[in-house]
Amino acid sequence: MIYLDHAATTPLHPQVMEAMKPFLTHRFGNPSSLHAWGREARAGVERAREQVASSLHVKPEEVLFTSGGTESDNLAIKGIALARQEKGRHIITSSIEHHAVLHACEALERWGYEVTYLPVDERGRVSPEDLLRAIRKDTILVSIHFGNNEVGTIQRVESFGAICRERGIPFHTDAVQVLDHAPIDLTRLPIDLASFSAHKINGPKGVGALYVAHGISLFPLLHGGVQESKMRAGTENVPGIVGFGEAISISTAETLQRRERNLLYRRKLLTALRESGVSYIVNGDEENFLSHILNLSFPGVNRDSLLIQLDLNGIAASAGSACTAGSLEPSHVLNAMGVGEERLNSAIRFSFGWGLRPEEVEEAGLKIGEIVKRLQR
Ligand SMILES: *Cc1c(COP(=O)(O)O)cnc(C)c1O
Numbered sequence: 001m002i003y004l005d006h007a008a009t010t011p012l013h014p015q016v017m018e019a020m021k022p023f024l025t026h027r028f029g030n031p032s033s034l035h036a037w038g039r040e041a042r043a044g045v046e047r048a049r050e051q052v053a054s055s056l057h058v059k060p061e062e063v064l065f066t067s068g069g070t071e072s073d074n075l076a077i078k079g080i081a082l083a084r085q086e087k088g089r090h091i092i093t094s095s096i097e098h099h100a101v102l103h104a105c106e107a108l109e110r111w112g113y114e115v116t117y118l119p120v121d122e123r124g125r126v127s128p129e130d131l132l133r134a135i136r137k138d139t140i141l142v143s144i145h146f147g148n149n150e151v152g153t154i155q156r157v158e159s160f161g162a163i164c165r166e167r168g169i170p171f172h173t174d175a176v177q178v179l180d181h182a183p184i185d186l187t188r189l190p191i192d193l194a195s196f197s198a199h200k201i202n203g204p205k206g207v208g209a210l211y212v213a214h215g216i217s218l219f220p221l222l223h224g225g226v227q228e229s230k231m232r233a234g235t236e237n238v239p240g241i242v243g244f245g246e247a248i249s250i251s252t253a254e255t256l257q258r259r260e261r262n263l264l265y266r267r268k269l270l271t272a273l274r275e276s277g278v279s280y281i282v283n284g285d286e287e288n289f290l291s292h293i294l295n296l297s298f299p300g301v302n303r304d305s306l307l308i309q310l311d312l313n314g315i316a317a318s319a320g321s322a323c324t325a326g327s328l329e330p331s332h333v334l335n336a337m338g339v340g341e342e343r344l345n346s347a348i349r350f351s352f353g354w355g356l357r358p359e360e361v362e363e364a365g366l367k368i369g370e371i372v373k374r375l376q377r
């Protein structure tokens with residue numbers, strides 16, 4: 001079995017598992033308890049917060065732990081929308097966001113907010129000029145992702161953030177897919193809120209973080225206890241948070257090697273396909289892309305038949321994001337890029353990551369070539 005779906009989720013790193021183990025067994029205390037058990041759990045959570053903060057170059061008090069990327073996106077978008085509704089009810093996002101952002105925005109539309117969905121070009125890039133034109137007096141939030149989870153295009157977040165900062169509009173970015181590709185220094189970028197998820201970087205599922213820059217206020221989505229500075233009530237997922245801290249430390253230390261290795265895998269896969277003589281088109285931006293994501297269309301091939309054949313041959317890939325798998329809808333990302341029916345219906349995402357070996361990628365490349373050739377005939 002060869003796993004080429006690291007953008008959907010990644011295997012747990014053994015070092016992460018080791019870090020979590022004590023908190024799944026004898027260190028079971030509630031971090032809010034004042035006795036020794038509680039203090040030990042609290043220390044685990046706060047150490048993880050420092051690991052996340054130092055990886056992102058921010059202050060520990062600017063990191064909120066959540067249940068994952070989805071909750072981070074929802075907390076950023078709905079939290080800002082509710083906190084700033086007196087100032088306006090207009091939000092700007094892009095048409096190729098992850099559904100955690102798009103559906104949160106759609107929910108706000110049902111609550112009377114207005115949302116502008118910026119278009120993208122054929123490479124999947126949002127344009128700063130379009131953002132400038134969309135900004136209104138009542139715009140209270142701009143949310144544009146950092147790197148796209150389906151086609152890998154990297155967005156010009158620095159420009160978007162600068163435009164927003166000049167106008168005093170909070171800028172949120174979904175950065176869930178970026179950490180294994182490039183280190184993110186949030187003190188050097190004009191970003192006010194950023195979402196992260198542990199399971200995309202070899203951490204456990206069900207835990208993530210939202211960076212909230214000092215001075216940005218949110219309306220919480222969960223009310224209850226005073227956890228996470230009253231921004232996210234509920235007893236902390238201590239083992240998950242500890243695992244996230246470890247995973248982000250490892251990922252940050254290895255980012256450059258991981259990027260190089262993923263680029264190598266990308267070249268190997270493309271070479272194998274070229275050599276097997278199949279025709280393919282790369283979807284996305286071939287200049288500025290996440291090194292672990294490779295989205296290909298195979299003209300003449302139906303993506304569902306191809307995915308079934310790949311699965312039968314022990315290769316895991318996906319048709320766009322995992323969250324929409326199972327639904328036979330074509331990808332909203334490729335659709336917005338205007339790639340046309342043929343490319344839309346034959347697009348497959350391959351994604352690489354930690355634990356994958358070069359021989360596996362070579363073997364997968366050969367197998368994919370054979371299968372596609374058979375289907376293209
Ligand atoms: C996976 C993903 C999410 C959702 O994160 P979960 O932790 O699975 O909720 C959000 N945004 C992007 C870009 C993702 O790739």
